[in-house]
Amino acid sequence: MxxxxxxxxxxxxxxxxxxxANSFLNTLLSARMACEGYAVITTGIVLSSYYTGLMxxxxxxxxxxxxxxxxxxxxxxAAIMTAATLLYGxxxxxxxxxxxxxxGGIATFGLFVVVESWLNECxxxxxxxxxxxxxMILTCMATGLGQQLLNLGSIEGPKLFVVAAIVFSxxxxxxxxxxxxxxxxPENKPYRLVAIFRKAPLGMFGCLAAGLANSSFYSMxxxxxxxxxxxxxxxxxxxxxxxxxxxxxxxxxGALSDRFDRSIVLSAIAAVLAAVSGVMLLNGVTSFxxxxxxxxxxxxxxxxxxxxxxxxxxxxxxxxDILAASAGLLFAYSIGASLSPLLASAVMDLFHSPVGLFAFxxxxxSGLAMVVLYLRNHEKVHPxxxxxxxxxxxxxxxxxxxxxxxxx
Numbered sequence: 159m160x161x162x163x164x165x166x167x168x169x170x171x172x173x174x175x176x177x178x179a180n181s182f183l184n185t186l187l188s189a190r191m192a193c194e195g196y197a198v199i200t201t202g203i204v205l206s207s208y209y210t211g212l213m214x215x216x217x218x219x220x221x222x223x224x225x226x227x228x229x230x231x232x233x234x235x236a237a238i239m240t241a242a243t244l245l246y247g248x249x250x251x252x253x254x255x256x257x258x259x260x261x262g263g264i265a266t267f268g269l270f271v272v273v274e275s276w277l278n279e280c281x282x283x284x285x286x287x288x289x290x291x292x293x294m295i296l297t298c299m300a301t302g303l304g305q306q307l308l309n310l311g312s313i314e315g316p317k318l319f320v321v322a323a324i325v326f327s328x329x330x331x332x333x334x335x336x337x338x339x340x341x342x343x344p345e346n347k348p349y350r351l352v353a354i355f356r357k358a359p360l361g362m363f364g365c366l367a368a369g370l371a372n373s374s375f376y377s378m379x380x381x382x383x384x385x386x387x388x389x390x391x392x393x394x395x396x397x398x399x400x401x402x403x404x405x406x407x408x409x410x411x412g413a414l415s416d417r418f419d420r421s422i423v424l425s426a427i428a429a430v431l432a433a434v435s436g437v438m439l440l441n442g443v444t445s446f447x448x449x450x451x452x453x454x455x456x457x458x459x460x461x462x463x464x465x466x467x468x469x470x471x472x473x474x475x476x477x478x479d480i481l482a483a484s485a486g487l488l489f490a491y492s493i494g495a496s497l498s499p500l501l502a503s504a505v506m507d508l509f510h511s512p513v514g515l516f517a518f519x520x521x522x523x524s525g526l527a528m529v530v531l532y533l534r535n536h537e538k539v540h541p542x543x544x545x546x547x548x549x550x551x552x553x554x555x556x557x558x559x560x561x562x563x564x565x566x
Contacts, residue, residue, distance in 0.1 A: 166276075166277065166293075167332075168332040168333060168336040169276055169277070169332075169333070169336070170292070170293065170296055171332040172232070172236075172332045172333045173269075173273050173293070173296070173297060173300075173329070174296050174297070174299075174300045175300075175325060175326075175329035175332075176236065176269060176329040177296075177297045177300035178300040178301075178303060178304040178307070178325060179239075179322050179325035179326045180239070180266060180304070180326075181300065181301040181302075181304030181305065181376075182304040182305065182307040182308065182318075182321075182322055182325070183243055183319075184208070184377070185304075185305055185308060185376070185393070185394075185397055186308065186319070186322065187205065187246070187255070188205060188377055188378065188379075188380035188381055189313050189380040189381070189383070189384050189390065189393060190313050190314070191205075191252075191381070192381045192384035193313055193314060193384060194250055196252065197507075198378075198381060198506045198507055198512075199500070199503045199507055200252050201377075201378075201381055201499070202377065202378065202499035202500045202502060202503025202504070203256065203499070203500055203503075204252050204255050204256045204259060205259065205377040205378075205499040206377070206496050206497065206499040206500050207259040207260040208260070208262055208263040208266075209263060209369075209492055209495035209498070210263060210496045211260040211261060211262060211264045211265075211266075211267070212263040212264075212266065212267045212492050212496070213263075213489070213493070213496060214260070214264055214267075215263060215265075215266070215267025215268055215271075216267060216489060216492070218264060218268070219231075219235075219264065219267050219268030219271050222234075222268065223271055223272055223275070229334075229336070231268060231271075231272050232269060232273075232330075232333050233330055233333060233334065235265040235268040235269040235272070236265075236269065236327075236329050236330050236333075237330070238261060238262075239262060239265050239266070239269075240323050240326040240327045241323075242258045242261055242262050242265070243319055243323040244319060244320065244323045246258060246319045247315075247316030247319040273293075295405070298401065298404075298405040299405070302397075302401040302402045302405070303398070305393075305394040305395075305398040305401070306398060307321060307322070307325070307394075308391070308393060308394040309390065309391050312390075351486050351489060354471075354486035355486075357474060358470070358471040358474045359533050360421060360424075360467070360470055360471075360529075360530055360534060361467045361468065361470045361471025361474070361487055362471070362486070362487065362490045363467075363490075363526065363529050363533065364463055364466065364467025364526065364530070365467045365468070365487045365488070365490040366490045366491065366493060366494040367428070367467075367522055367523075367525070367526040367529075368463040368464035368467060368491055368494065369491040369492060369493065369494025369496075369497075369498060370494040370495075370498045370518075370522045371460045371463065371498075371519055372460060372461065372464070372498075373494065373496075373498035373499060374498040374499060374502035374515065374518060374519070375400065375456075375460065375519075377498070377499040378499060378502045378506070379396065379400075379453075379515070380393055380397070381512065382443075382506075382512040382513070382515050383396055383449075385512040386443045386512060388446060388449075392446050395450065396446075396449060396450055399453060399454050399457070400453040400454060400456060400457035400460075401457060401461070402457075403453075403454040403455070403456075403457035404457035404458060404460060404461025406458075407457070407461070407462055408461065408462055411423065411427065411462040411465075411466065419534075420466060420470040420473065421470060421530055421533075421534035422534075423466060424463070424466045424467065424470060424530050425527050425531050425534075427459045427462050427463060427466060428463065428523045428524070428526040428527035428530060429523065429524070429527045430459040430523075431456070431459040431460055431463070431519065431520075431523030432519075432520050432521075432523030432524035432527060433523075434452070434455050434456050434459065435456065435516045435517070435519035435520035435523060436516075436520045437452070438452045438456065438516040439513055439516040439517050439520060442513055443512075456519065459523070460519070463526070467487065471487055501518065502514075502515055502518045505517055505518040505521075506518075
């Protein structure tokens with residue numbers, strides 16, 4: 159096992175650095191647009207273009223990686239992110255930033271295609287689950303730690319964009335120095351979203367809801383914190399605490415989902431998400447400490463929805479269909495993620511208050527809970543018996559499945 163992990167040291171280091179920079183950049187862009195006084199709906203449109211780029215990457219990146227190989231593809235995507243990050247500081251134009259976000263989404267999708275296909279191809283079958291668990295823990299840690307880079311300078315001005323670009327550039331070093339060869343890509347098989355939806359609608363709706371909740375957290379929480387007068391330092395801690403809470407809760411949720419019917423656990427998690435969001439909406443925002451506690455409670459159910467939905471779908475699919483199902487689930491997540499900033503910002507405008515974000519989360523949670531309770535009694539294909547369920551594995555909801563693309 160240790161030898162397997164050592165084999166991926168360079169890859170783990172590179173992706174940790176990339177995620178560190180990317181999570182930092184995502185929060186910085188949202189906070190900067192709020193500081194510049196852009197309308198919440200404008201911020202939502204600009205930030206949603208990143209997730210639209212992720213969806214477009216599903217159609218573009220697979221073939222590029224197949225043509226030039228893993229190492230060259232990784233350096234290409236990382237270089238695009240570095241250049242795009244520097245370009246943010248040249249002009250604070252919503253249209254310009256929207257194009258850069260779209261390009262960044264494509265590059266991010268491509269980079270994770272490289273990373274996850276590399277891990278999948280080169281790890282021994284008996285250790286693959288543990289290798290991916292280490293990978294997901296590292297990326298979740300990088301996402302939380304990346305928020306602390308906001309404390310390195312003022313949100314206003316180009317300095318923090320330069321810092322993010324420097325961090326992005328460092329991820330090129332371990333990959334360029336690796337002595338291991340890159341793997342062969344698996345056969346590219348198309349999949350049909352309609353077929354996956356008919357077989358596992360609960361999993362698809364769960365991933366869609368996860369995209370709505372998680373994307374709005376990344377995109378609009380910095381807007382909320384800036385609008386209520388929190389400092390960048392306080393914002394960084396709000397983001398980090400929420401993310402680390404979500405990571406810690408996945409292990410408890412996983413233990414419950416391996417012991418009980420996943421549909422019941424998923425509906426309960428969705429109900430908790432709705433309840434916590436409802437309490438936050440009623441309480442409003444009165445202090446940094448109170449918001450930090452509430453966001454910690456929010457992160458626990460919010461970041462458990464995606465892995466639970468994936469595990470539920472994998473209880474139904476088996477064998478060669480699992481990869482196609484994973485790609486379909488990710489695509490459903492991407493649809494929710496691309497719509498989320500726009501919808502959340504519209505709700506915030508409707509409430510004439512940033513706390514409208516809590517109402518959006520509450521609606522997402524309650525809607526998912528009702529859909530799950532309805533669908534669990536109407537699924538045409540029944541999941542595996544409890545004793546035959548696949549093991550739950552914490553999944554980073556921003557990861558992408560390797561070697562797969564939707565059928566056009």
